[in-house]
Amino acid sequence: MTELATLDFKRQIDRDGVPSPAAGIDMDLVRDCIHCGLCLPKCPTFRILHHEGDSPRGRMWQIKEAALGLVAFDDPRFQAHVYQCFNCRACETACPSGVQFGSVMEMARALTPPQNRRDRMVRAILLNGLLPHPRRLRVTGWFYRAARAARLPGLLRRTGAWKVLPLGKFAAFPPVGDSAPRQPRLPALTPAEGTRRARVGLLTGCIQDEMFHGTNRRTALALARNGCDVVVPDARLCCGALASHAGEAQTAERLAARTMDAFTGLQLDAVVVNAAGCGSNMKEYELQLRNDAQRREAGAAFSRTVKDASEFLVELGLRPPARRITLRVAYQDPCHLVHGQKVHQQPRQALTIIPGLELVEMKESDWCCGSAGVYNLTHPEISEAALASKVGHIIDSGAQVIASANPGCILQISMGLQRAGRDIPVVHVMDLLGWAYGDEGQEPPIVRRAMA
Amino acid sequence: MDAATRERLLGRLRAVVGDRYAFADPYEVRLYQYDASPETALPDVVVIPGTAAEVAQVVKICADAEVPITARSAASSLAGGTVPVQRGVVITFARMDRILEIDADNLRAVVEPGVVNLSLSQALRPHGYYYVPDPSSQGACTIGGNVGTNAGGPHTLLYGVTVNHVTGLELALASGELVQVGGRKAGSASGYDLTGLFVGSEGTMGIATKIWVKIQPLPPVQKTLMAVYPDVETASNAVSAIVRSGILPAAIEMMDKLSIQAIEAASHAGYPLDAGAVLLLEVDGIPELVEELGERMAKVCRESGASEVRVAKDEAERQALWKGRKGAFSAMGRLSPDFYVMDGVVPRTKLPETLAKIDAISARTGYKICNVFHAGDGNLHPLVLFDAFKPGQYEAVLRIGDEILKLCADAGGSVTGEHGIGLEKRENIRYIFSDDDLEVMDRIRHVFDPHGLMNPGKVFPGEVVEGSAPSRAPDHAPRRAANVAGGDEIWV
Numbered sequence: 001m002t003e004l005a006t007l008d009f010k011r012q013i014d015r016d017g018v019p020s021p022a023a024g025i026d027m028d029l030v031r032d033c034i035h036c037g038l039c040l041p042k043c044p045t046f047r048i049l050h051h052e053g054d055s056p057r058g059r060m061w062q063i064k065e066a067a068l069g070l071v072a073f074d075d076p077r078f079q080a081h082v083y084q085c086f087n088c089r090a091c092e093t094a095c096p097s098g099v100q101f102g103s104v105m106e107m108a109r110a111l112t113p114p115q116n117r118r119d120r121m122v123r124a125i126l127l128n129g130l131l132p133h134p135r136r137l138r139v140t141g142w143f144y145r146a147a148r149a150a151r152l153p154g155l156l157r158r159t160g161a162w163k164v165l166p167l168g169k170f171a172a173f174p175p176v177g178d179s180a181p182r183q184p185r186l187p188a189l190t191p192a193e194g195t196r197r198a199r200v201g202l203l204t205g206c207i208q209d210e211m212f213h214g215t216n217r218r219t220a221l222a223l224a225r226n227g228c229d230v231v232v233p234d235a236r237l238c239c240g241a242l243a244s245h246a247g248e249a250q251t252a253e254r255l256a257a258r259t260m261d262a263f264t265g266l267q268l269d270a271v272v273v274n275a276a277g278c279g280s281n282m283k284e285y286e287l288q289l290r291n292d293a294q295r296r297e298a299g300a301a302f303s304r305t306v307k308d309a310s311e312f313l314v315e316l317g318l319r320p321p322a323r324r325i326t327l328r329v330a331y332q333d334p335c336h337l338v339h340g341q342k343v344h345q346q347p348r349q350a351l352t353i354i355p356g357l358e359l360v361e362m363k364e365s366d367w368c369c370g371s372a373g374v375y376n377l378t379h380p381e382i383s384e385a386a387l388a389s390k391v392g393h394i395i396d397s398g399a400q401v402i403a404s405a406n407p408g409c410i411l412q413i414s415m416g417l418q419r420a421g422r423d424i425p426v427v428h429v430m431d432l433l434g435w436a437y438g439d440e441g442q443e444p445p446i447v448r449r450a451m452a
Numbered sequence: 453m454d455a456a457t458r459e460r461l462l463g464r465l466r467a468v469v470g471d472r473y474a475f476a477d478p479y480e481v482r483l484y485q486y487d488a489s490p491e492t493a494l495p496d497v498v499v500i501p502g503t504a505a506e507v508a509q510v511v512k513i514c515a516d517a518e519v520p521i522t523a524r525s526a527a528s529s530l531a532g533g534t535v536p537v538q539r540g541v542v543i544t545f546a547r548m549d550r551i552l553e554i555d556a557d558n559l560r561a562v563v564e565p566g567v568v569n570l571s572l573s574q575a576l577r578p579h580g581y582y583y584v585p586d587p588s589s590q591g592a593c594t595i596g597g598n599v600g601t602n603a604g605g606p607h608t609l610l611y612g613v614t615v616n617h618v619t620g621l622e623l624a625l626a627s628g629e630l631v632q633v634g635g636r637k638a639g640s641a642s643g644y645d646l647t648g649l650f651v652g653s654e655g656t657m658g659i660a661t662k663i664w665v666k667i668q669p670l671p672p673v674q675k676t677l678m679a680v681y682p683d684v685e686t687a688s689n690a691v692s693a694i695v696r697s698g699i700l701p702a703a704i705e706m707m708d709k710l711s712i713q714a715i716e717a718a719s720h721a722g723y724p725l726d727a728g729a730v731l732l733l734e735v736d737g738i739p740e741l742v743e744e745l746g747e748r749m750a751k752v753c754r755e756s757g758a759s760e761v762r763v764a765k766d767e768a769e770r771q772a773l774w775k776g777r778k779g780a781f782s783a784m785g786r787l788s789p790d791f792y793v794m795d796g797v798v799p800r801t802k803l804p805e806t807l808a809k810i811d812a813i814s815a816r817t818g819y820k821i822c823n824v825f826h827a828g829d830g831n832l833h834p835l836v837l838f839d840a841f842k843p844g845q846y847e848a849v850l851r852i853g854d855e856i857l858k859l860c861a862d863a864g865g866s867v868t869g870e871h872g873i874g875l876e877k878r879e880n881i882r883y884i885f886s887d888d889d890l891e892v893m894d895r896i897r898h899v900f901d902p903h904g905l906m907n908p909g910k911v912f913p914g915e916v917v918e919g920s921a922p923s924r925a926p927d928h929a930p931r932r933a934a935n936v937a938g939g940d941e942i943w944v
Contacts, residue, residue, distance in 0.1 A: 037528040050546035052483040097785025
């Protein structure tokens, strides 16, 4: 093992001045951290791993050292701690200094090679090979839904094959979502019902539209019922969130540019997003497009028009739905909504406007479920530890249905609950709202009974 | 420590806690060189034990090998108390964060040292109880660390500091023994008050592995008032007026203009940005009493020059005001990349003149100094803002800190109220204690830690020699800790 250079930093500054930080890391953002430690009890990976290097403060310290050239970005220990982070940004909510941890982490990851083979594969296949390519995505989506229609998940469960197949657990325990191989696309314009109150764009997304097209339809319905013209751009778009959170900066930048261009010139009052990770990313396009001289400024302006679906509808003022849904529902805060976008109350308000729905709170609803973008693929063990405590809190809450607002969380928690043998469906807030507004289809039995 | 010794030590420690929880990789141990102060020093080995028995074994192994031991859990010390200045082994309590027992009817709880202060109160809330001492960092700091520093907090004005709320301790001593001092419940102590001796000893005599604390029923009503003043002097005089009026509120906190700006930017709690100073006051008790006290206090505030007195209209607003106050130090990160915080105490009546003198120091040196502090106790927290990347600033700030603490001591106060002496204030302790006073304290430490291995280089003045145990008798050379384990970087 190589000994690291030890430096008397004070003496070094006196002699040589402050070393110039690595290009690509904004040292002012790094130095916002005063290492007070207030973030530690809120960090899920610190709670699981107990190591300072896996705490937000420890990670900021390491990034600072790497930026100053004291450790190498490709040092395996640096890589391990940087990629062991969920990037859930709970530390940002806890931080009184206003450290923009998520942004700093993304900058650091962009300079840090992936840690292991599994991680490199996820990047090559999913982040760079599939999501940015609409046609490949559509074909994969067709196979996914065809497999569900052919009842492959049941077969995997019965035979136990899911335990040995790669991604077996995700295939065997699918969420409430689409299972018709062929599915229509949302119309380019869904006209407002009643008095027109706004004209909005809707991001249908990549994974969201292939696995949760029904949720997109219900989001459009909820918007239309509340007086919005809903515009869906022609291009199939991935906003680049998964790529940016994993540090694939070039892919993220390209997708950000494409997404922003697709919504430009449509005379929109807002761009509505129903996936928390995407919304959070699109609200930070200024950062994603920092190296794109043409679009950088427009990115900041565009970001200001981006709204989460609940956030937008509650601000607009929700019209009460007619249908009752007599259910006990707990809301799981997606990290990129509660910590990334500071949207906490609005999804709860959107749920409680549904007649008959009783909202209960689970413990630690704002703790990461371990999905964390592609984290459950790259770091399954730590991800499972976070999921286990999430499942426990859900069971303790006594909720009949879990509502959330991000495809990754919905997939992860749904898989966890099914494996624990619990019939507690996990759906999107917009699903429940859409069903209450009269959408038909995909209701889990317990929801259908609750609407009778 | 040479590589062979380190490997041998590591092997023995791993046999106790497992491979995963003891490590000496130079990259990993670098992450245990800092706390919330600007001080740093590298340890040789880090251990993360899971039980009290493991702690006792770890301490025994270190003591046998004559290796220094520094305990830490949240490492939120503002005085360098958890910086392993003589290298050796850092024991961290990240895994020992269990609440072992809540016995509400008998007003007590038993916790491991790594339990976060606020988590204890949150766990007690459903029972209708809470743990009173509430340091501003209570969201992160642990009961073990609170015991080490005899931590305070805003509400200690009326209810007392940590030592008033801890009834007993289980301690791992350098001898390898695991002993109990004090009683397991309030009022049961007999013999010497060893709990009182250990609370505030900053880990220099032993390491707490289990803590018996007193808990208290939640007050039926709490009311928080914010009084707005044109300047710090008027607000300081108001504090004395409040106390003279015969009312002792649960808390009286003061924030000056610069602090208010940082706090408001972080919390959006509604602090007035144009105020020269604000006082945050809290009364609690049964509704009738709180109503009466609140009105009387508002009257005193107005008569003592407050331009406005606001009462938090609901629990959410009350929480927001306190969250702002408690996040104040960290919020300074918004004003400046680095700060150096003092923890001086002055008699309440000396507040106006002390604050004026601090202001003069700021004007003379050109360094901004914020004040946010426990006004009711006269416990000042001047924060000197600086930039560690600018050569010479850190040294200049240390000199300013020294000057301020001298000022406090000369006013009849002390150099620390609640953060501990740690590494930073070791030389300043001379402003309040004579050589003989210190010698007596050191003799007591010697009883429990004959070889000076427990958190060495802290509390007592004297030079730090890297990698060697300190001489038992403190070296009384009048100099500040200029040498922080050479070879380690100092920046924040």
